[in-house]
Amino acid sequence: MITLKNIEKVYQTKTIETVALHNVNLHIPKGEFVSVMGPSGCGKSTLLNIMGLLDEPTNGIVEIDGKPISRYRDNELAHIRNQKIGFVFQSYHLINDLSVLDNVELPLLYRSGTSAAETRHMALTALEKVGLSARTKHYPTQLSGGQRQRVAIARALIGQPEIILADEPTGNLDSVMGEEIMNILLNLNRQDGTTIVMVTHDENMAQKTERLIRFFDGQQVSDAKTNAYDFQQV
Amino acid sequence: MIRHLFKLIWNRKKSNFLLISEIFFCFLVLFAVLSLVVYNVRNYSKPLGFEYDNVWLLTSRADIDSTELRIAVEQQLAQKIRSYGEVEGTALVSSNSPFAFSQMKVWAQVEGGPRILVENIDVEDTFAEVLQLNVSAGRWFTKQDDAARYESVVINRVLQQELFGAESAVGKLITRNDSSQVQIIGVVDHYRGSSEYSEESPVLFTRINQQKVAVFWGEMLIRVKPGTGIAFEERMVKDLSGIAKNWTLELTTVEKMRQTKEKLSLVPMIAMAVVCGFLIFNVALGLFGVLWYNISRRNGEIGLRRALGASANQVYRQFIGEVLVLATFGLVLGVAFAVQFPLLQVFEVESIVYFIALGIAVGLIYLLAIGCAFYPSRQAAAIHPALALHEE
Ligand SMILES: Nc1ncnc2c1ncn2[C@@H]1O[C@H](COP(=O)(O)OP(=O)(O)OP(=O)(O)O)[C@@H](O)[C@H]1O
Numbered sequence: 001m002i003t004l005k006n007i008e009k010v011y012q013t014k015t016i017e018t019v020a021l022h023n024v025n026l027h028i029p030k031g032e033f034v035s036v037m038g039p040s041g042c043g044k045s046t047l048l049n050i051m052g053l054l055d056e057p058t059n060g061i062v063e064i065d066g067k068p069i070s071r072y073r074d075n076e077l078a079h080i081r082n083q084k085i086g087f088v089f090q091s092y093h094l095i096n097d098l099s100v101l102d103n104v105e106l107p108l109l110y111r112s113g114t115s116a117a118e119t120r121h122m123a124l125t126a127l128e129k130v131g132l133s134a135r136t137k138h139y140p141t142q143l144s145g146g147q148r149q150r151v152a153i154a155r156a157l158i159g160q161p162e163i164i165l166a167d168e169p170t171g172n173l174d175s176v177m178g179e180e181i182m183n184i185l186l187n188l189n190r191q192d193g194t195t196i197v198m199v200t201h202d203e204n205m206a207q208k209t210e211r212l213i214r215f216f217d218g219q220q221v222s223d224a225k226t227n228a229y230d231f232q233q234v
Numbered sequence: 235m236i237r238h239l240f241k242l243i244w245n246r247k248k249s250n251f252l253l254i255s256e257i258f259f260c261f262l263v264l265f266a267v268l269s270l271v272v273y274n275v276r277n278y279s280k281p282l283g284f285e286y287d288n289v290w291l292l293t294s295r296a297d298i299d300s301t302e303l304r305i306a307v308e309q310q311l312a313q314k315i316r317s318y319g320e321v322e323g324t325a326l327v328s329s330n331s332p333f334a335f336s337q338m339k340v341w342a343q344v345e346g347g348p349r350i351l352v353e354n355i356d357v358e359d360t361f362a363e364v365l366q367l368n369v370s371a372g373r374w375f376t377k378q379d380d381a382a383r384y385e386s387v388v389i390n391r392v393l394q395q396e397l398f399g400a401e402s403a404v405g406k407l408i409t410r411n412d413s414s415q416v417q418i419i420g421v422v423d424h425y426r427g428s429s430e431y432s433e434e435s436p437v438l439f440t441r442i443n444q445q446k447v448a449v450f451w452g453e454m455l456i457r458v459k460p461g462t463g464i465a466f467e468e469r470m471v472k473d474l475s476g477i478a479k480n481w482t483l484e485l486t487t488v489e490k491m492r493q494t495k496e497k498l499s500l501v502p503m504i505a506m507a508v509v510c511g512f513l514i515f516n517v518a519l520g521l522f523g524v525l526w527y528n529i530s531r532r533n534g535e536i537g538l539r540r541a542l543g544a545s546a547n548q549v550y551r552q553f554i555g556e557v558l559v560l561a562t563f564g565l566v567l568g569v570a571f572a573v574q575f576p577l578l579q580v581f582e583v584e585s586i587v588y589f590i591a592l593g594i595a596v597g598l599i600y601l602l603a604i605g606c607a608f609y610p611s612r613q614a615a616a617i618h619p620a621l622a623l624h625e626e
């Protein structure tokens with residue numbers, strides 16, 4: 001699905017040079033649920049941005065479905081993001097002036113050939129999946145943090161992406177709400193086969209995924225199947 | 235996408251209110267100024283009905299009580315002027331000669347019809363020739379009018395239409411100033427003597443008949459041959475001063491009078507255009523500033539849209555589109571207000587003037603909006619998605 005080869009990311013500011021990622025090699029196969037852990041500032045978000053084609057590595061190759069993306073132009077990258085990738089952020093990133101339904105529909109706005117009725121139907125289905133069918137007319141500010149994140153997940157999955165990149169999706173939520181979000185993601189992965197890469201600071205959450213990659217100072221320090229994976233395999 | 239933009243702007247109507255009202259007022263001012271400009275330009279492009287090139291105006295004044303004496307001198311002057319080879323003709327005229335700052339209004343009325351206020355111009359028979367009027371129906375004044383039963387008058391087509399509509403006016407009797415009956419003997423195509431920038435108003439030409447009523451007119455139009463210059467002018471004034479000793483003689487060209495009148499029309503238009511220009515510049519600055527500010531405030535949204543699959547170009551188009559939608563909101567309000575002018579006929583101006591002004595104003599506002607949105611929108615499109623998302 002996604003392959004990173006010798007990825008290097010250096011942030012160059014006037015005074016300092018920060019190496020955010022160094023020599024990262026990763027392969028995420030289709031259908032896997034991977035969690036990424038590591039201390040603050042170790043490059044997790046940077047990694048997700050590069051995987052999600054929002055940022056370019058300083059060096060190295062990113063391949064989506066076996067094709068290196070360096071050849072693509074901006075609008076082609078946008079197209080791939082739209083078709084294949086769904087994003088979930090720690091701070092939700094909902095547009096407050098749009099209703100829940102309109103927020104969820106956003107990705108389809110950038111996809112030609114979907115009728116308004118179809119879009120509506122898909123948005124309602126996505127909201128149903130995250131258990132928010134009753135809140136479609138609400139505005140983000142009228143929702144709890146957990147509900148907002150569910151809207152964001154509905155938005156990520158409306159376009160039926162093959163991969164969801166989640167950057168600390170439960171980071172702003174208490175454990176009960178975090179649990180809910182985690183269950184939604186687990187369901188997505190198991191039922192729909194969606195590939196998920198999730199950054200988390202929560203060891204328990206990470207242990208529920210199949211594979212756990214640990215980062216330190218921009219480098220992978222471990223990459224292993226979790227107990228959950230073993231459990232699943234049995 | 236357009237629906238999405240309308241929804242977005244509508245949901246943000248509170249924060250967009252200021253911009254929308256700015257566009258609204260800017261549109262109204264533009265509409266007002268353009269209405270005036272269109273009105274003037276349209277009038278300017280219409281025929282005057284006379285030729286003023288090579289026509290001079292001699293004004294003579296004298297400190298003599300005796301009207302007979304003054305008339306006699308005026309006759310001598312006319313004779314002398316006509317004797318020059320450079321002169322093609324002269325015509326006495328009342329003080330409301332072409333482009334003069336003088337008016338003479340009388341009432342005209344067809345029996346049973348409404349009274350119409352018209353400009354009355356007293357002219358000699360030679361007037362039509364000197365100013366090259368075009369008589370489209372009937373005839374101009376001749377000697378035979380001396381013996382006419384009713385006093386003969388010539389009118390312009392505007393007056394003909396107001397008095398008789400489509401019917402012919404020639405031969406008809408009208409009442410002038412509620413007292414005397416006069417007979418229309420001819421109709422001229424056009425006569426727009428007050429200014430090139432004003433509309434043609436109804437005109438009634440009355441025949442100067444010194445045998446019947448002796449009047450000292452003091453104004454004489456002189457048509458000279460093309461190319462007649464200052465040397466002849468000086469010579470003539472010197473000769474005339476010899477005839478009319480101690481008189482005040484003033485010789486000017488109708489062209490100069492036209493220029494004076496033109497200034498009077500152009501100055502307010504230019505002043506308004508300058509004020510309007512400042513206002514638009516202000517609105518443009520405001521628009522630009524708000525758009526700029528909006529974009530920096532909406533970094534997160536821009537990053538998000540990019541993440542969801544918007545290309546840089548789509549972000550650019552979205553921001554331009556938003557401004558156009560904003561402008562549309564302001565314009566809908568503005569147009570709703572502006573169309574009241576033609577609908578209610580607030581001023582006596584043809585509706586088409588308003589509609590042309592309205593169309594141009596709408597176009598200009600859209601151009602202004604796009605112009606102001608261009609650079610901020612490009613900046614928005616250039617925002618790096620990862621950075622924008624990071625900043626939130
Ligand atoms: N735009 C930027 N310019 C300069 N340096 C940056 C930029 N973005 C990130 N960095 C640096 O790169 C390193 C990795 O940042 P990153 O956001 O990927 O960390 P993270 O692992 O996601 O941290 P956290 O857990 O706090 O979210 C940090 O040292 C950070 O300061």
Ligand SMILES: [Mg+2]
Pocket residue numbers: 044045046167
């Ligand atoms: Mg991070």
